[in-house]
Amino acid sequence: MKTFREVVQAEPLTDQVPETITGCYISDLLSDVLARIEPGMLWVTVQVHRNVVSVAAMKDVAAVLITCGRKPDAAIIAEAEEAGIALMATPLSTFEAAGKLWEAGLR
């Protein structure tokens, strides 16, 4: 059985990445994420701004998956590391990543 990281071809950007997630929320709007994501979920976004780290930390999300091959600056990755936020990057588009996660059984 593949892990969710393998399913979405995720490259870990931070040292710590989780083995399990409790669900997934996809949005590029920060306030929308603040309103709807639950602790322990995977957040899929194209945003690479440092506010991604702030929002992820605030909601205790399990990990952030950044799509479309985008990667945040090293400084932001360092901030995530410090805040204990797992960042991952995938070459897949948000649509493809979502489809593969759904296919793999994540609900």
Add this chain to the structure above:
Amino acid sequence: MNAAPAINSAARAGDARRVGVAQVLVYELRVRDAMTRPPITAAPTDSLRAIQHLMKQHKFSGVPITENGNLLGVVSIEDIINALDRGYIDASAAGHMARNPVTLREHFSLVRAVAEFDRHGFGRFPVLDTSERLVGVITRGDITNCLMQHLERRAEEALAHEAALRAAQVADEKAQRVVIRARVRTGDYDSAGKLSQRMRTVLRERAIDPEIRRRAAVVAYEAETNIIIHSLGGEIVATIDPDKVVIEAADTGPGIDNIEQAMEEGWSTAGRLPRELGFGAGMGLPNMKRCSDKFVISSDSETGTHVRAEIYLRKAA
């Protein structure tokens, strides 16, 4: 008059191990604390009639007869009745008093005094000091009065103690207050979340419930980003008390045209740059309101926008 009910009433029913205040008091208090002093006495040469008048005047049922401070005997109301009955009321006390009366010592505990009253059935006892001199007289009523007075004093002390505790608690809560203040500049997207993060650190150190912590963080963060995106700049103050966080955000303008519209989900006036960064979802104010226990917003073009949000930190029982 019986002192026993006063003692029992202070002990809580159904809690056998609980020792009531009155129970402690009857062991702690001494006969000298309750007795009447100096005692009203008569001389052995006084007539029984004079002693009868003394009794009437002071409402006594017995008078100690002394000589140079030494107790010789007691004349009781019964002795007076006998004297009236048999016609020797004008005789002196010396020949008709009860000699060697039962006495109490001034250092006896009240619990022992109560036991002596129960044992002998007397209304009063002469009280002697260690050198055998008469120093007072004690009745059951004296014991009850003494207990009541001390109970009242203890009750007042307890109330004062409680008030002092409460005052100390209030002072302590004030001492635990942490105020985080941050100036927020227009367009400073990189600084968004700084105050929120400092606040979260304090709340985590205080072991506040994670869900409550997240709500407070969302309110602070949205307040910060609102000022960054929409205003000419402003200030945010987060006041953390043991029971709640108050987040106050004030900017210098330009004010919100239509607050009702701004409170609607999805309505945003954010420009292109903030939208590209993921701001401008039109959910900032609704998020703040949803995450707050109390939320007040006011705005006009003169004074800018002011938001006050409270988040209660103690979980509702």
